[in-house]
Amino acid sequence: xxxxxxxxxxxxxxxxxxxxxxxxxxxxxxxxxxxxxxxxxxxxxxxxxxxxxxxxxxxxxxxxxxxxxxxxxxxxxxxxxxxxxxxxxxxxxxxxxxxxxxxxxxxxxxxxxxxxxxxxxxxxxxxxxxxxxxxxxxxxxxxxxxxxxxxxxxxxxxxxxxxxxxxxxxxxxxxxxxxxxxxxxxxxxxxxxxxxxxxxxxxxxxxxxxxxxxxxxxxxxxxxxxxxxxxxxxxxxxxxxxxxxxxxxxxxxxxxxxxxxxxxxxxxxxxxxxxxxxxxxxxxxxxxxxxxxxxxxxxxxxxxxxxxxxxxxxxxxxxxxxxxxxxxxxxxxxxxxxxxxxxxxxxxxxxxxxxxxxxxxxxxxxxxxxxxxxxxxxxxxxxxxxxxxxxxxxxxxxxxxxxxxxxxxxxxxxxxxxxxxxxxxxxxxxxxxxxxxxxxxxxxxxxxxxxxxxxxxxxxxxxxxxxxxxxxxxxxx
Amino acid sequence: xxxxxxxxxxxxxxxxxxxxxxxxxxxxxxxxxxxxxxxxxxxxxxxxxxxxxxxxxxxxxxxxxxxxxxxxxxxxxxxxxxxxxxxxxxxxxxxxxxxxxxxxxxxxxxxxxxxxxxxxxxxxxxxxxxxxxxxxxxxxxxxxxxxxxxxxxxxxxxxxxxxxxxxxxxxxxxxxxxxxxxxxxxxxxxxxxxxxxxxxxxxxxxxxxxxxxxxxxxxxxxxxxxxxxxxxxxxxxxxxxxxxxxxxxxxxxxxxxxxxxxxxxxxxxxxxxxxxxxxxxxxxxxxxxxxxxxxxxxxxxxxxxxxxxxxxxxxxxxxxxxxxxxxxxxxxxxxxxxxxxxxxxxxxxxxxxxxxxxxxxxxxxxxxxxxxxxxxxxxxxxxxxxxxxxxxxxxxxxxxxxxxxxxxxxxxxxxxxxxxxxxxxxxxxxxxxxxxxxxxxxxxxxxxxxxxxxxxxxxxxxxxxxxxxxxxxxxxxxxxxxxxxxxxxxxxxxxx
Numbered sequence: 013x014x015x016x017x018x019x020x021x022x023x024x025x026x027x028x029x030x031x032x033x034x035x036x037x038x039x040x041x042x043x044x045x046x047x048x049x050x051x052x053x054x055x056x057x058x059x060x061x062x063x064x065x066x067x068x069x070x071x072x073x074x075x076x077x078x079x080x081x082x083x084x085x086x087x088x089x090x091x092x093x094x095x096x097x098x099x100x101x102x103x104x105x106x107x108x109x110x111x112x113x114x115x116x117x118x119x120x121x122x123x124x125x126x127x128x129x130x131x132x133x134x135x136x137x138x139x140x141x142x143x144x145x146x147x148x149x150x151x152x153x154x155x156x157x158x159x160x161x162x163x164x165x166x167x168x169x170x171x172x173x174x175x176x177x178x179x180x181x182x183x184x185x186x187x188x189x190x191x192x193x194x195x196x197x198x199x200x201x202x203x204x205x206x207x208x209x210x211x212x213x214x215x216x217x218x219x220x221x222x223x224x225x226x227x228x229x230x231x232x233x234x235x236x237x238x239x240x241x242x243x244x245x246x247x248x249x250x251x252x253x254x255x256x257x258x259x260x261x262x263x264x265x266x267x268x269x270x271x272x273x274x275x276x277x278x279x280x281x282x283x284x285x286x287x288x289x290x291x292x293x294x295x296x297x298x299x300x301x302x303x304x305x306x307x308x309x310x311x312x313x314x315x316x317x318x319x320x321x322x323x324x325x326x327x328x329x330x331x332x333x334x335x336x337x338x339x340x341x342x343x344x345x346x347x348x349x350x351x352x353x354x355x356x357x358x359x360x361x362x363x364x365x366x367x368x369x370x371x372x373x374x375x376x377x378x379x380x381x382x383x384x385x386x387x388x389x390x391x392x393x394x395x396x397x398x399x400x401x402x403x404x405x406x407x408x409x410x411x412x413x414x415x416x417x418x419x420x421x422x423x424x425x426x427x428x429x430x431x432x433x434x435x436x437x438x439x440x441x442x443x444x445x446x447x448x449x450x451x452x453x454x455x456x457x458x459x460x461x462x463x464x465x466x467x468x469x470x471x472x473x474x475x476x477x478x479x480x481x482x483x484x485x486x487x488x489x
Numbered sequence: 490x491x492x493x494x495x496x497x498x499x500x501x502x503x504x505x506x507x508x509x510x511x512x513x514x515x516x517x518x519x520x521x522x523x524x525x526x527x528x529x530x531x532x533x534x535x536x537x538x539x540x541x542x543x544x545x546x547x548x549x550x551x552x553x554x555x556x557x558x559x560x561x562x563x564x565x566x567x568x569x570x571x572x573x574x575x576x577x578x579x580x581x582x583x584x585x586x587x588x589x590x591x592x593x594x595x596x597x598x599x600x601x602x603x604x605x606x607x608x609x610x611x612x613x614x615x616x617x618x619x620x621x622x623x624x625x626x627x628x629x630x631x632x633x634x635x636x637x638x639x640x641x642x643x644x645x646x647x648x649x650x651x652x653x654x655x656x657x658x659x660x661x662x663x664x665x666x667x668x669x670x671x672x673x674x675x676x677x678x679x680x681x682x683x684x685x686x687x688x689x690x691x692x693x694x695x696x697x698x699x700x701x702x703x704x705x706x707x708x709x710x711x712x713x714x715x716x717x718x719x720x721x722x723x724x725x726x727x728x729x730x731x732x733x734x735x736x737x738x739x740x741x742x743x744x745x746x747x748x749x750x751x752x753x754x755x756x757x758x759x760x761x762x763x764x765x766x767x768x769x770x771x772x773x774x775x776x777x778x779x780x781x782x783x784x785x786x787x788x789x790x791x792x793x794x795x796x797x798x799x800x801x802x803x804x805x806x807x808x809x810x811x812x813x814x815x816x817x818x819x820x821x822x823x824x825x826x827x828x829x830x831x832x833x834x835x836x837x838x839x840x841x842x843x844x845x846x847x848x849x850x851x852x853x854x855x856x857x858x859x860x861x862x863x864x865x866x867x868x869x870x871x872x873x874x875x876x877x878x879x880x881x882x883x884x885x886x887x888x889x890x891x892x893x894x895x896x897x898x899x900x901x902x903x904x905x906x907x908x909x910x911x912x913x914x915x916x917x918x919x920x921x922x923x924x925x926x927x928x929x930x931x932x933x934x935x936x937x938x939x940x941x942x943x944x945x946x947x948x949x950x951x952x953x954x955x956x957x958x959x960x961x962x963x964x965x966x967x968x969x970x971x972x973x974x975x976x977x978x979x980x981x982x983x984x985x
Contacts, residue, residue, distance in 0.1 A: 053591070060578075060590065062727065064726075096829075291694075
């Protein structure tokens with residue numbers, strides 16, 4: 013590559029809002045129901061049906077806007093985006109084009125150079141999700157499930173302010189954390205409750221004008237986003253280097269093949285014939301309403317971190333990691349609320365929890381052990397009912413299936429052996445069986461004691477209290 | 490007196506008194522249908538058995554004192570673009586020919602609660618697009634005054650059914666005059682209430698920002714009573730208003746002293762048949778005699794209403810009709826290759842010519858590059874027209890004029906000249922663009938023997954002004970005899 017190139021990236025992020033009912037009707041938004049059971053005339057586009065806006069959607073959109081430093085639009089409107097596709101029962105999507113609910117905001121990330129960088133947010137608008145097509149390969153036909161039709165979405169459109177995959181991921185991580193803290197969505201990329209489309213162009217380093225951009229869809233993980241960005245950057249540079257022109261188009265990323273291909277032009281028809289939705293009156297947002305929502309904004313990460321250090325006396329390092337995910341912070345507080353020692357809870361979250369998440373390639377949002385069980389486990393260790401190696405085993409089980417540690421320990425006979433007389437007998441046996449080590453110990457080799465402790469543990473099948481073995485061994489030797 | 494000669498409110502009274510029963514009324518209506526329907530084609534569908542069963546139920550409820558409404562037991566017809574649970578609702582289109590809704594429109598529910606007996610679903614222009622009821626997939630309705638003429642449209646089936654005694658009153662919808670104009674052509678009373686007064690839930694949308702459901706009936710008293718029943722806040726329609734002044738029957742007072750009535754000069758220009766002009770001005774004179782203050786004034790933007798209207802209505806229609814795609818319900822073409830071919834063929838075969846014309850027009854004015862020049866400009870014109878009407882209503886309580894520039898045209902005349910048909914909407918469409926209420930009351934018969942309609946327009950939420958004026962006019966005018974349909978199975982009115 014002869015020349016240096018800059019990458020210019022902007023994101024369109026769709027977030028499914030965690031409301032009980034859909035955006036324009038009273039149907040449930042619950043995931044995973046039998047097809048077409050969470051539907052009504054409105055969300056299946058029956059003739060004569062009319063949309064009625066869910067107020068919670070507006071409140072969530074405003075709260076996300078406030079948390080991302082946006083201007084809240086006092087007089088906002090819905091528009092119809094017209095396109096024919098069977099997953100879209102009315103063949104138009106109710107969205108916002110001309111007067112979106114939030115505009116002109118930003119979030120701060122740590123940029124490439126390590127300094128703080130503002131990523132601009134052009135707008136946030138509210139819209140409805142489409143249904144889902146299910147293709148039957150054997151029957152050569154397709155079915156459509158409208159359960160998801162009308163599930164509320166916000167689309168967060170950034171400015172083209174990002175310059176690398178790292179910045180994109182930092183931006184998405186920040187956005188996700190804000191939205192999770194607000195409780196507006198769980199933002200799971202793999203389940204589609206957060207979806208990011210990447211608009212990317214390249215230009216010669218130092219150039220002020222933008223190159224022709226492409227839009228990349230179907231990015232279901234941070235890994236896929238990173239790979240797609242790197243791949244698309246290379247692809248565009250190759251085209252330019254070959255003296256050809258990048259075509260403005262929408263491309264679909266195939267993460268298995270690590271390759272993107274242009275979507276058919278029919279899927280990409282661009283004249284949506286937007287016009288104001290006549291069935292919905294404008295959304296009027298008063299200053300008072302904004303203030304009400306502002307006053308209800310939850311504690312965000314920085315405040316939470318400061319409070320954890322102050323209130324629970326845990327190190328800053330711990331507080332930083334725990335508050336990096338709303339889910340972890342929630343588990344931390346709830347477990348401490350059950351009476352567990354904060355530092356011990358923190359150790360479980362930063363140590364074992366993070367280790368297992370990494371091995372299983374999961375996100376903190378996937379944690380499903382309960383704070384009650386974690387508190388029980390910590391209590392079992394505190395009361396010396398189990399030792400630390402058993403605790404580790406029980407925790408792994410808890411992490412997998414949220415077992416009750418008390419019951420698990422009972423059923424599997426994992427209680428620590430605190431029977432002194434019984435233990436003495438075993439130790440005497442060990443001493444008799446290992447005369448060499450005993451001799452070493454007496455000649456001043458401290459290591460030999462460790463060996464004998466280990467042998468005793470082995471003999472008790474791991475259930476004895478190591479400290480007690482230590483003391484008793486010294487006494488008997 | 491023939492049972493069919495009662496007004497809706499009159500019939501309900503007789504039923505309450507025990508003079509006649511709801512079943513007898515249904516029977517009378519069906520015997521008229523037996524005689525006239527083959528000739529007139531007012532209905533797309535009706536269900537005699539269901540209607541009789543319903544009449545028996547209602548009769549029992551009335552006798553048990555469970556229903557007190559002024560319409561209890563009275564047979565009604567519903568325009569076929571208003572959803573009726575379990576009854577076919579086709580919009581007079583092939584694309585919905587077998588569509589049976591699982592829900593009733595809010596207005597229909599209101600009527601049912603008031604003890605109405607639904608006879609059937611009336612004919613209309615396909616998707617309410619037209620002014621003659623000739624674009625219906627099931628063929629045209631004929632005017633009971635002269636079967637060589639159209640009944641007007643788009644609620645032509647409703648208007649003809651009321652005029653011919655095939656029901657006592659009917660619901661229609663009015664997007665650009667579709668209640669008032671056929672009421673005028675058929676010599677009955679029709680009213681479009683203020684936008685937001687009657688819920689649009691269950692009304693299959695044509696132009697969402699313009700559509701309103703309203704009554705077609707025999708006189709102003711019926712009109713006020715029906716409107717009172719169907720006016721109801723509906724949380725399922727976001728544009729529905731909470732009306733606190735919906736006691737419309739209180740306006741049935743024979744007194745117009747001091748009522749300020751304006752007559753727009755532009756409504757009496759060229760294109761208006763002289764006989765209509767004379768009849769309408771005579772009506773104004775009658776009101777003046779009763780103490781109303783009549784004045785002429787200018788509505789300078791009248792000529793711009795038609796292009797603005799057809800731009801906005803077609804734009805909304807092009808989007809509203811996208812859901813008819815052969816996927817979920819309604820007609821689907823038999824042979825197709827792939828999704829896009831299915832869409833194309835289904836919609837090409839399922840929609841009629843006038844509907845396709847308006848979908849194309851609407852899609853065009855919303856296309857990128859044309860949106861500002863057409864659609865946005867039309868919205869600005871609409872805002873200006875509204876301002877002009879606001880100004881007029883600061884001076885007048887009522888605006889008086891004709892309903893249409895002509896009386897009912899012959900069948901077939903309008904289809905060949907759509908532009909002429911569009912121009913015929915000139916007096917009615919402003920009410921839809923501005924949201925104001927309008928009522929059509931018969932005010933004479935022309936030399937061809939066809940009824941002439943008088944239109945009264947009021948300010949938003951001021952239905953009472955026009956009901957009061959219409960009622961006082963009706964008292965002064967005297968009885969307006971309906972068409973003679975005694976021998977309509979033989980077609981009384983032969984045309985050369």
